[in-house]
Amino acid sequence: MNLPANFSLLAAMVFLAGGCTTTLPTMNSNFQNYTLDYNTPVNPPLQASLEKIDADLRAKYGLTTEQTDVGLFDLQTLRLAMVRPDHEEYAASVAKIGILLAYFQLHPAAATNLDALTRHELGLMVRPSSDEMATKFAKQMGLKEIQQVLDAYHFYDASRGGGLWMGKYYGKGGERIGDPVCDHSHAATVRQLLRYYIMLEQGKLVSPAASKTMLEIFARPDIPADDIKFVKGLAGRDLQIIRKWGSWEDWLHDTAIITGPGRKYILVALTHHPRGDEYLVELAGAVDDLMIRTAQAKQAR
Numbered sequence: 001m002n003l004p005a006n007f008s009l010l011a012a013m014v015f016l017a018g019g020c021t022t023t024l025p026t027m028n029s030n031f032q033n034y035t036l037d038y039n040t041p042v043n044p045p046l047q048a049s050l051e052k053i054d055a056d057l058r059a060k061y062g063l064t065t066e067q068t069d070v071g072l073f074d075l076q077t078l079r080l081a082m083v084r085p086d087h088e089e090y091a092a093s094v095a096k097i098g099i100l101l102a103y104f105q106l107h108p109a110a111a112t113n114l115d116a117l118t119r120h121e122l123g124l125m126v127r128p129s130s131d132e133m134a135t136k137f138a139k140q141m142g143l144k145e146i147q148q149v150l151d152a153y154h155f156y157d158a159s160r161g162g163g164l165w166m167g168k169y170y171g172k173g174g175e176r177i178g179d180p181v182c183d184h185s186h187a188a189t190v191r192q193l194l195r196y197y198i199m200l201e202q203g204k205l206v207s208p209a210a211s212k213t214m215l216e217i218f219a220r221p222d223i224p225a226d227d228i229k230f231v232k233g234l235a236g237r238d239l240q241i242i243r244k245w246g247s248w249e250d251w252l253h254d255t256a257i258i259t260g261p262g263r264k265y266i267l268v269a270l271t272h273h274p275r276g277d278e279y280l281v282e283l284a285g286a287v288d289d290l291m292i293r294t295a296q297a298k299q300a301r
Contacts, residue, residue: 027264028078032202036080036195038072038160043079046072050081053286061284064216068279071190072201072270072287073198073258074294075090085191086161088182089270092246093129094253095186097136097196098155098166100126100217102146104210119213123220126244138169143177153199155192193255193268201257201266218242218258229254229277230267233284252276258288262295 015068026032027135029150032241038297058068100122110118126132146166150156156163158180168185179187196205205213219242225231229245229252243256253276255268267287271279 001200005251013156016041019227027178028076029047030078031075034078034198036191036198038086038191040080042081043074046074046079047080048291050287053283053290054083055090057275057279057282057286061273061279063273063279064273067271067273067276069190069270071194073194073266074291075201075264075266082190082194085194086189088162088184088187088189088253089224089253089272090184090248091165091183091188091270092168092188092248092253093131093137093186093269094164094188094193094244094246094255095164096125096129096134096170096246097255098146098164098245099134099141099149100214101139101153101205102141102149102166102213103153104206105149106141108143108206108210108232111207111213114213116265119217120220120223121155122217123223126218127220129224129226129245135171140165140257143167143175147177148206153205155196156187161189161230162187164196169288188253188270190268190270194266195268197255197257197268215242218244230256230258230284232260237288247277250274250276253278254284254286256278258284260288260292263288263291264300265291266290 050070054068054070057185069087069089071082071085071200073080088218096151103122122300123135124130125137150164150166162181166186167179169175176190178185182183199205199240200211200214205214226245229281230243231241238260240259243254246253251272253270257266267284269280269283
């Protein structure tokens with residue numbers, strides 16, 4: 001499947017500070033053929049920068065090396081950096097992206113013929129993270145059927161530490177299927193979250209049309225984004241953000257595709273600490289500053 005390099009930019013704007021006009025970056029011509037797997041190397045300079053940011057913020061907020069997992073992928077240069085990419089965490093609401101994928105996989109006609117009510121309700125599940133809507137759609141399909149879709153895309157591999165797992169309806173009680181690695185009802189790893197967003201950008205989740213519609217749902221301007229975590233950390237910047245966050249007890253996460261002048265990248269961070277949200281707020285700003293410096297250095301050459 002050959003898609004335009006700026007495929008995802010067909011999606012609606014999620015977040016744009018101050019009413020400015022964002023100059024959208026040019027995508028790498030090799031992006032459509034890029035594959036993130038367990039052998040994909042990191043970019044040493046970017047890896048060192050991400051590790052330093054992570055270490056500095058952990059020291060500031062009292063998190064240990066066992067309490068953060070971080071991933072960064074530069075969509076323009078195809079540079080990758082990851083900290084504990086295959087360490088599985090309880091995913092909280094981040095796993096709702098699995099429900100979204102399964103819905104389009106099991107309802108292929110929805111890619112080009114999605115009614116307005118369903119589009120809105122899927123948006124409520126993704127953006128303000130409605131448990132009610134997540135459970136409604138999950139029950140329509142079934143937990144095993146949703147996980148079969150995730151497994152078909154190799155988003156979960158017990159032999160590699162786990163991955164994306166959707167094993168419980170949201171809310172109290174009900175059916176529960178724990179994942180084989182950690183017995184989480186909802187689970188995620190940095191590597192598989194990066195893969196999800198990369199494939200979404202490439203138009204490789206279900207079909208190009210379905211990927212486009214999914215991106216539009218992530219970006220619905222009529223449903224306000226929650227001003228927490230990454231969005232809070234990037235407030236006031238000329239950016240577009242497509243994201244899915246999750247919170248439960250001390251599991252505090254955010255995941256996003258971030259676009260600004262001269263930069264476009266995927267940032268994923270999973271934390272398990274009471275001060276995880278503070279870490280996420282500062283992480284977003286520090287990483288964006290890093291990507292701005294990279295873009296400026298590239299322009300100077």
